[in-house]
Amino acid sequence: VSIMSLSNTGRNFTTPVYRDTLQTAVVKNVITVVLCISINYINSALIHTFKKHQVFNMNPRYILYIHLVINDIILLTIFTLIQVLSYIVFTLNVSLCIILLMIAIFANLNNPLTLAVMAVECYIAICFPLRHTQICTVKKTYVVIGLIWVLSTLSILPDLFVALATESMEFFQSRVFCLRENIFRNPYLREKRDISNTVFLVIVWLTLLYTYFRILFAAQAASTDAKKARNTVLLHGFQLLLCMLTYVFHLMIESLTYLFPKGVLAIRFAISIFVQVLPRLISPAVYGLRDKTFRKYLKRHLFCTSVNTHPQKFVRPL
Numbered sequence: 001v002s003i004m005s006l007s008n009t010g011r012n013f014t015t016p017v018y019r020d021t022l023q024t025a026v027v028k029n030v031i032t033v034v035l036c037i038s039i040n041y042i043n044s045a046l047i048h049t050f051k052k053h054q055v056f057n058m059n060p061r062y063i064l065y066i067h068l069v070i071n072d073i074i075l076l077t078i079f080t081l082i083q084v085l086s087y088i089v090f091t092l093n094v095s096l097c098i099i100l101l102m103i104a105i106f107a108n109l110n111n112p113l114t115l116a117v118m119a120v121e122c123y124i125a126i127c128f129p130l131r132h133t134q135i136c137t138v139k140k141t142y143v144v145i146g147l148i149w150v151l152s153t154l155s156i157l158p159d160l161f162v163a164l165a166t167e168s169m170e171f172f173q174s175r176v177f178c179l180r181e182n183i184f185r186n187p188y189l190r191e192k193r194d195i196s197n198t199v200f201l202v203i204v205w206l207t208l209l210y211t212y213f214r215i216l217f218a219a220q221a222a223s224t225d226a227k228k229a230r231n232t233v234l235l236h237g238f239q240l241l242l243c244m245l246t247y248v249f250h251l252m253i254e255s256l257t258y259l260f261p262k263g264v265l266a267i268r269f270a271i272s273i274f275v276q277v278l279p280r281l282i283s284p285a286v287y288g289l290r291d292k293t294f295r296k297y298l299k300r301h302l303f304c305t306s307v308n309t310h311p312q313k314f315v316r317p318l
Contacts, residue, residue: 024265025087028083028087028269029083029084029087031273032080032083032084032273032277033080033084035273035277036076036077036079036080036277039072039076039277039280039281039284040073040076040077042284043069043072043073043280043284044073045298046066046069046284046294046298047066047069047070047073049294049297049298050062050066052297053297055293056294056297058138059138060121060136060137060138060140060141061118061121061122061125061136062294063138063141063142063145064114064117064118064121064141064144064145065118067110067114067145067148068111068114068115068118069284071107071108071110071111071114072107072111072280074103074104074106074107075104075107075108075111075276075280076276076277076280078100078103078104078107079104079272079276079277081100082097082100082104082178083272085178086177086178090177091175091176091177091178092175092176092177092178093173093174093175094171094172094173094174094175094176094183095172095173097176097178097182097183098160098163098172098183100178101178101180101183102156102160105152105155105156105180106149106152106153106156108243108246109151109152109155109156109200110148110149110152111239111243112200112201112204112240112243112244113148113151113152113200113204114145114148115204115208115236115239115240115243116203116204116207116208117144117148118236119207119208119211119212119233119236120207120211121136122211122215122229122232122233123210123211123214123215123229123233124136125229126214126215126218126229127214127215127218155196155200158189158192159184159189159192159193160184162184162186162188162189163183163184163185163186163189166186167185181250197247201240201244201247204240205240208233208236208237208240211233212230212233212234212237215229215230215233216230235282238282239279239282242278242279242282243279245274245275245279246275246276249271249272249275252271252275253267253268253271256271
């Protein structure tokens with residue numbers, strides 16, 4: 001039987017905290033931790049492969065890809081940490097929760113923006129091949145990544161400032177069940193979050209659609225590279241769809257909980273795995289498995305197998 005208790009969130013605030021039985025809690029946390037370790041192991045191997053070979057770390061496309069992988073690691077680690085702590089101590093100090101949530105929100109906002117930039121890079125490589133090396137340099141790539149972090153920071157910092165201005169010091173010293181709506185409680189922040197998410201997603205979707213159709217027209221000339229680039233942009237679109245699930249996370253939980261009120265804990269866990277964990281499997285597949293060059297070096301680091309180290313003609317991934 002599930003147990004519900006009230007957690008203190010300040011002098012006049014309480015939040016219901018639902019608790020699983022010990023056996024159920026252990027099963028859920030084992031599943032989450034095993035998935036986290038497995039996916040992060042693969043993603044860490046991708047990062048290690050990237051760092052060890054100059055063919056990758058001097059290529060803007062791979063740099064953007066690894067930035068996506070790093071954000072996936074951050075998101076998955078923070079999600080798993082919050083879930084495990086919520087079962088061990090049930091509630092967290094508000095200040096600690098704010099730190100964890102803001103790191104996760106940064107990474108979550110970074111992903112769709114990175115996908116948009118990767119689509120633009122594919123578009124330039126196919127439609128402006130002679131200018132690609134001048135436009136897409138390593139230095140400019142890192143500048144763009146810096147801009148992505150700045151945009152993500154500007155999107156979430158107002159929430160923090162509003163919370164600091166409207167909440168009492170007692171609130172920041174209290175304990176809550178670590179959810180965004182339990183920390184940033186001002187109703188205007190939800191409207192602001194919805195508007196900013198919509199603006200980000202509209203810009204990213206327009207970018208993906210524009211680059212996809214431009215590459216599609218280029219593919220009419222039966223260019224193999226153009227067709228690969230078209231398929232890659234399609235995969236970016238699929239990744240973006242998965243990213244969008246985080247924006248309807250609470251709506252999905254509320255809808256299913258309304259239909260199955262007794263299954264709130266199972267619903268929250270299942271949707272959390274589906275939205276926060278499983279999408280992290282996509283990034284390794286896009287380049288780690290599809291790209292021949294990356295796959296060759298990745299197999300050596302994952303399975304300690306030898307590869308042909310003689311110089312080979314580099315095949316540009318798309």
